[in-house]
Amino acid sequence: MLKSVLIANRGEIARRIIRTARRLGVRTVAVYSEADADAPHVHEADEAVLIGPAPARESYLVAEKILAAAKATGAEAIHPGYGFLSENAGFAQAVTDAGLIWVGPPPAAINAMGLKDAAKALMIAAGVPTTPGYLGDDQSEARLAKEAGAIGFPVLIKAVAGGGGKGMRKVEAQADFLEALASCRREAAASFGDDRVLLEKYVTRPRHIEVQVFGDSHGNVVHLFERDCSLQRRHQKVIEEAPAPGMDAATRAAVTEAAVKAAKAVNYVGAGTVEFIADASEGLKADRIWFMEMNTRLQVEHPVTEAITGQDLVEWQLRVASGEPLPLKQSDLAINGWAMEARLYAENPATGFLPSTGPLEHFRLPEDEIRVDSAVEEGGEVSPFYDPMIAKLIVHADTREAAAAELADACRSVEVWPVKTNAAFLARCADHLDFVAGDVDTGFIEARLEGLVAREPGDAVLLSAISERLETFMAAEYERDVWESAPSRLFGFRMNAPKAGMRLPMRLDGQSRLVDVAVSGEGKDWGWDITLDGREPEADGILPSSFGDGPIHVFGDGDVHEFDFEPAGHHGELDGDSDGAVLSPMPGKIVSVAVKAGDTVAKGQTLLVLEAMKMEHALAAPFDGVVAELSAEAGAQVSEGVTLAKLEPAA
16 A cells, blocks of 8 residues: 555545545645645645645646656655546546556556547547537638537537536527537637537437446456436536436346446546446436546546445545556445435526535535535635535445435535535426426426526425524513604503504515514513414424624525615615626626626626636526616726626616
């Protein structure tokens, strides 16, 4: 077993590797950027080295700095984690050329599978079924548009060097192709330094099935069964599970055999994932699953495979990198129960899932009976420079139904503020009747998006907020001389009445509502009954937690709601949808501007594109109107909240 390892990554995967290395007695070295100086992985490693400024291209993506850190600390090996340089064959070669152990596949295997077009050609030669599409060298707009038409819409544009959904677009019609192509190329160039693309036929009811494979330097290759990663949003995985629902023994045998064949075709060593797309229009069938790509690294979703097999895949990586044979043979591996993983992102579903950054003043994740792999801790900060995933929630149960229920409960218990998260959205996904029934495909979220992102708080949340405010209000009123109170303060006061009614205006998440409260009792023995929108509220008596002075913040069902009573006379003054100002929702770089001052635009029309957290975000017109002001310029860096454009209603 190797003695020390430098982890060329950050966040939850760095912490994950440190846990296993510590158990095995392997010394760990962390690297960090200036933005991560106080990050948990820095404190948990045995040693840590600063490698540069916050932007990844000046720190985590600079191979020379990482190699220098390994040399300075005497690290014996380098583990790349996932993302950053994990699938960079040049970096893998530089590590081995420096006399260090590379905890990953050989550079030749990374090269073979790193470019999607070459990988597909290799798989065709190896007898692995692949999806129809265009893999040609001619990257001209005219040729790509022609090939897309020949394939038939919808088609999928994919970055040749891509991964993680970046540089990927589904195109529904020929008229939309060139705009989508340009966006893919920009995103691919920014993420991978390579703007080449390939085209694939878009399967109308696709399932994303992937197989965990593992090889060693002695010629052994095994699979650790399949995962289903069909719950996606914009081609990024949201919830993953193992095994795949609806997978029968014959189909499992076919897809896992194809995955092992793919790994052997490139003499694979270490952890890898062979990804397939399945046409699920008639259920999973062996002849309707095709190779998409191979990820030559550990995957984000590897914990669900660990849960159903009882294996530690990072330990396997370290042992294989040390020259040991695989710990188990294929016949030793079996599926036990069901596992699911939800990716907790710092993003706001209510604003189109835009990333959310800033300090974590309140950060509570479930701790009992589930596995939590977290990148951050309370008191830390979510940076705009890196991927917005801040934690993974992993559950394991005897049945799929039990796993889904446990995952939904875990997501509902998340409490994060002021950074926004997708916890409530995840809970609704895991709770959805179709998901629980296993009726999933990659369009699942998009088809149900409105219901999954709804933010209407449950009755327990409202009761918690109202009760806390009433406690404070009634206590203050009791201490005052009632005859000296201003009339506006004497809510519901009645001489000698056993129960008085009052109608209180409140603000909930920026919107006005009325609450009817029937007050009873006297002195300090106040009591009340609450009516919400003319009905009796339904709650089980367990109220969500809340905190704050002034407006309070109430956690419930994975979401956080801001609540307060309104000052007298303010009820009904609702905020408008927009005053026409288009603000930067986060720090980032403007990559394109589609309009100029004086242009007439329609509601929803793209005005400009902002790049942040390695993704492009289109900012659209809030209503039909005219561009009155435009301060955005392509290439400019902007801060959060800056006015980029202003619209006026059309005359």
